[in-house]
Amino acid sequence: MNDAAEGLPGVPPTQPQQPVPPQASGQHLQQSAPQQQAAQAQPQQTSADPALPLQLDPDATTQANTQNERLGDGVNRCPRCGSTEIQLRPQTGMLICMFCRYEWSEQTVEGQIFEEQPLDQLQGTVVGSGAADIDETMTDVVTLKCGGCGSEVVVNVASAMSARCHWCRNILTVNNQVPNGAVPDAVLPFTLTHEQAVEAIREFAGKRRMFAHRKFLREFTPENVVGVYLPYMVVDGNASATVWGQGEVLVRSYTRGSGDDRETFYDADVYQVRRFVDFTVDDLTIESSAERANMDVFVNTNNIINAILPFDTKNAVKWNASYLTGFTSEKRDQNVEAIRPVLEDQLLSIARSEVSPTVSGYNRGVRWEHEQLNVHGTRWVSMYMPVWLYSYYHVEGGRGMVHYIAVNGRTGETMGSVPVSRGRLLAAALTTGTVIEAIVIAFLVATI
Numbered sequence: 386m387n388d389a390a391e392g393l394p395g396v397p398p399t400q401p402q403q404p405v406p407p408q409a410s411g412q413h414l415q416q417s418a419p420q421q422q423a424a425q426a427q428p429q430q431t432s433a434d435p436a437l438p439l440q441l442d443p444d445a446t447t448q449a450n451t452q453n454e455r456l457g458d459g460v461n462r463c464p465r466c467g468s469t470e471i472q473l474r475p476q477t478g479m480l481i482c483m484f485c486r487y488e489w490s491e492q493t494v495e496g497q498i499f500e501e502q503p504l505d506q507l508q509g510t511v512v513g514s515g516a517a518d519i520d521e522t523m524t525d526v527v528t529l530k531c532g533g534c535g536s537e538v539v540v541n542v543a544s545a546m547s548a549r550c551h552w553c554r555n556i557l558t559v560n561n562q563v564p565n566g567a568v569p570d571a572v573l574p575f576t577l578t579h580e581q582a583v584e585a586i587r588e589f590a591g592k593r594r595m596f597a598h599r600k601f602l603r604e605f606t607p608e609n610v611v612g613v614y615l616p617y618m619v620v621d622g623n624a625s626a627t628v629w630g631q632g633e634v635l636v637r638s639y640t641r642g643s644g645d646d647r648e649t650f651y652d653a654d655v656y657q658v659r660r661f662v663d664f665t666v667d668d669l670t671i672e673s674s675a676e677r678a679n680m681d682v683f684v685n686t687n688n689i690i691n692a693i694l695p696f697d698t699k700n701a702v703k704w705n706a707s708y709l710t711g712f713t714s715e716k717r718d719q720n721v722e723a724i725r726p727v728l729e730d731q732l733l734s735i736a737r738s739e740v741s742p743t744v745s746g747y748n749r750g751v752r753w754e755h756e757q758l759n760v761h762g763t764r765w766v767s768m769y770m771p772v773w774l775y776s777y778y779h780v781e782g783g784r785g786m787v788h789y790i791a792v793n794g795r796t797g798e799t800m801g802s803v804p805v806s807r808g809r810l811l812a813a814a815l816t817t818g819t820v821i822e823a824i825v826i827a828f829l830v831a832t833i
């Protein structure tokens with residue numbers, strides 16, 4: 386935090402820069418013309434502000450190789466017996482050989498992908514090779530050469546990351562980072578089992594049983610929950626921001642008139658406020674599939690998925706397609722440049738919350754009017770995050786809608802929506818009996 390920029394250390398100075406003569410009503414304060422002009426003039430100072438470091442060439446992108454070299458291409462063998470029958474055992478979060486029951490784990494990626502470097506010295510853009518730009522000409526069909534018998538096996542990475550060789554029965558997995566967005570830098574394996582997910586969904590729906598649609602309750606089969614790996618970018622950043630605005634301090638309040646003409650007036654001083662903040666962020670998670678965000682029925686889901694964040698990204702491991710056996714996955718379709726505006730939005734809101742403790746002295750609040758963000762450095766890792774999804778297609782009044790209950794595959798955090806029966810809502814309101822509730826709900830029913 387750097388307060389030096391305009392020297393208002395939490396409390397307003399005794400000599401306001403732009404004193405405003407007390408007015409009859411505080412409501413007019415914000416319209417005073419000289420204030421507006423002053424505020425608009427402020428941002429022009431930025432170019433000359435010595436506190437802001439020069440912005441680096443945004444094209445200066447470097448790449449860190451995250452290819453799991455040990456796996457090579459194709460056959461992923463059990464380190465003990467050599468079998469290719471390998472899958473994730475969620476009880477332990479480790480890979481297990483289905484033949485000899487040996488369990489092991491890929492190396493965690495924390496501190497492994499990028500050179501050791503304090504975040505506040507981060508410069509330019511560094512991306513993991515799994516987060517590199519998607520080659521638009523690449524198809525989803527990947528041909529693997531079987532290391533067992535030499536024949537060729539085709540895998541469609543849109544739906545699966547492994548396939549069995551018809552000839553020698555070995556399982557082949559996509560381990561090379563083909564540039565189609567299907568292979569991330571890292572994966573956070575499921576540690577919540579199917580049974581635990583079913584239990585979490587049952588509990589979530591149970592709490593909403595009172596108002597849930599009868600058809601939903603009748604058809605409720607949480608056992609149909611599906612484990613999905615969703616694509617995210619995990620971003621570290623080094624940034625600074627300047628925000629400008631107006632802060633108000635109440636000087637006095639007084640009452641005039643009597644009876645019905647009684648009116649309370651507030652006099653306030655208005656100050657130009659500027660704050661500068663240097664900050665770093667560690668492991669911001671941003672979704673990297675636009676296809677999902679753009680589809681109407683999924684807008685709902687995105688909010689639901691955001692509600693089950695965060696994930697313990699520090700425990701993510703190196704890519705190994707065997708972690709996906711038995712699960713589905715959704716491909717990343719967004720490149721770093723497309724996601725950057727979302728990152729900048731998040732950085733700005735972090736900056737605003739970073740400066741808010743320093744302006745608490747403005748007891749009538751601060752209204753931020755301008756802001757400038759300088760991103761000095763970022764580094765990007767693409768990662769698959771585990772989510773259990775239960776979906777239910779509900780049709781009402783000829784309109785269909787997909788409802789979801791999502792469970793964080795690590796923490797068990799659960800969020801979702803269930804179709805509601807308006808009749809049952811209304812009945813509940815009438816029996817529990819407050820008149821206002823009944824009126825509100827009657828109104829709701831009438832307007833739908």
Ligand SMILES: [Zn+2]
Pocket residue numbers: 463464465466467468482483484485486487
């Ligand atoms: Zn084995």
Ligand SMILES: [Zn+2]
Pocket residue numbers: 531532533534535536550551552553554555
């Ligand atoms: Zn084969």
